[in-house]
Amino acid sequence: MSGPTRQQAQQRADAIRTFRGELARLEAEGVLQLDAGQQAGLQAHHDALLAGYAASYDIDRDSRARQLSLGMRVASFLGALALAASVFFLFYQFWGYFGEMAQVAILAGSALASLGLTVWIQGRDPSGYFTKLAALVAFACFVLNISMLGQIWNLTPTDRALLPWAALAFLLAYACDLRLLLAAGIMCIIAWISARVGAWGGIYWLHAGERPENFFPVAALLLALPQFVSHARFGGFDSIYRIFGLLCVFVPMLVLGHWGHGSHLDLDPGTIERGYQLAGFAASALAIWLGARRDWGETVNTGIVFFVIFLYTKFFDWWWQLMPKYLFFLVLGLAAILILLVLRRLRGTLYSRREGAME
Numbered sequence: 574m575s576g577p578t579r580q581q582a583q584q585r586a587d588a589i590r591t592f593r594g595e596l597a598r599l600e601a602e603g604v605l606q607l608d609a610g611q612q613a614g615l616q617a618h619h620d621a622l623l624a625g626y627a628a629s630y631d632i633d634r635d636s637r638a639r640q641l642s643l644g645m646r647v648a649s650f651l652g653a654l655a656l657a658a659s660v661f662f663l664f665y666q667f668w669g670y671f672g673e674m675a676q677v678a679i680l681a682g683s684a685l686a687s688l689g690l691t692v693w694i695q696g697r698d699p700s701g702y703f704t705k706l707a708a709l710v711a712f713a714c715f716v717l718n719i720s721m722l723g724q725i726w727n728l729t730p731t732d733r734a735l736l737p738w739a740a741l742a743f744l745l746a747y748a749c750d751l752r753l754l755l756a757a758g759i760m761c762i763i764a765w766i767s768a769r770v771g772a773w774g775g776i777y778w779l780h781a782g783e784r785p786e787n788f789f790p791v792a793a794l795l796l797a798l799p800q801f802v803s804h805a806r807f808g809g810f811d812s813i814y815r816i817f818g819l820l821c822v823f824v825p826m827l828v829l830g831h832w833g834h835g836s837h838l839d840l841d842p843g844t845i846e847r848g849y850q851l852a853g854f855a856a857s858a859l860a861i862w863l864g865a866r867r868d869w870g871e872t873v874n875t876g877i878v879f880f881v882i883f884l885y886t887k888f889f890d891w892w893w894q895l896m897p898k899y900l901f902f903l904v905l906g907l908a909a910i911l912i913l914l915v916l917r918r919l920r921g922t923l924y925s926r927r928e929g930a931m932e
């Protein structure tokens with residue numbers, strides 16, 4: 574049986590820390606008392622687990638280490654962006670000094686070298702911070718490779734370039750367990766599918782965004798994929814797929830709810846706008862209900878955000894010109910309180926159902 578992933582090891586370490594805190598409270602309250610042998614055995618078992626995880630995965634063993642790791646993740650992300658930008662501007666700064674063959678060799682060499690460096694670092698970096706730096710630089714080099722080779726040979730820009738970009742992003746994301754590159758790969762797929770759908774409808778691929786409904790097919794794909802492909806060993810991957818899938822549903826609905834001329838439907842723009850406004854409310858409410866039922870926190874949060882956005886935009890359409898400003902914002906505040914009450918009621922209902930199912 575293969576060992577746990579770094580995220581699973583971190584979750585186990587967090588559970589141990591929480592268990593120790595609760596056990597200390599129970600002992601202080603006189604609810605549970607372990608004898609000296611049990612305490613020593615439990616302590617030794619947990620210490621051995623934490624030591625093994627720390628040696629293999631560089632996990633955070635306490636709250637102070639966790640705070641430092643947050644700063645390290647931020648520094649890793651900013652450093653990766655800075656290095657990728659440095660590579661980009663380095664190419665453009667000295668590009669004109671090289672001949673055509675030298676340019677091709679530099680592009681191919683940089684892409685292969687950065688990919689090889691990522692593989693080498695990934696095998697020696699249990700924390701994953703330096704792997705993220707190298708992987709993002711490798712992805713940036715590959716994107717530059719494809720785009721600048723097209724410029725060298727004067728090729729017509731095409732949406733097909735998004736496919737190899739997405740392939741490398743997914744490869745690095747799954748090989749190195751990197752959610753940032755998974756998001757990059759998903760965005761490439763979103764752009765490619767929406768461009769293809771637009772091209773089939775007679776729209777030039779760069780203008781596919783002018784028809785927001787082009788994003789609905791990729792939304793269905795992203796929302797369905799986590800249901801059929803297991804990501805048990807990749808923490809947070811399912812959530813990223815669902816978030817981007819919901820964005821590809823709600824953002825087009827929000828746009829079409831106020832710009833009916835952008836729809837493929839041969840209907841009156843006003844009718845299209847009203848229809849998408851109602852669909853936006855229904856879809857966001859469904860996301861909240863389904864996310865709460867399935868314990869998908871990101872789905873609940875995304876649904877709440879867009880439900881509030883849909884609601885507030887309708888309030889603006891109805892009452893901004895009619896009401897005094899103090900009264901308008903009072904209505905917004907009361908609406909927020911009503912939403913809180915409804916969500917609290919929903920939470921209580923779901924909690925009662927879980928208790929009933931456990932009995």
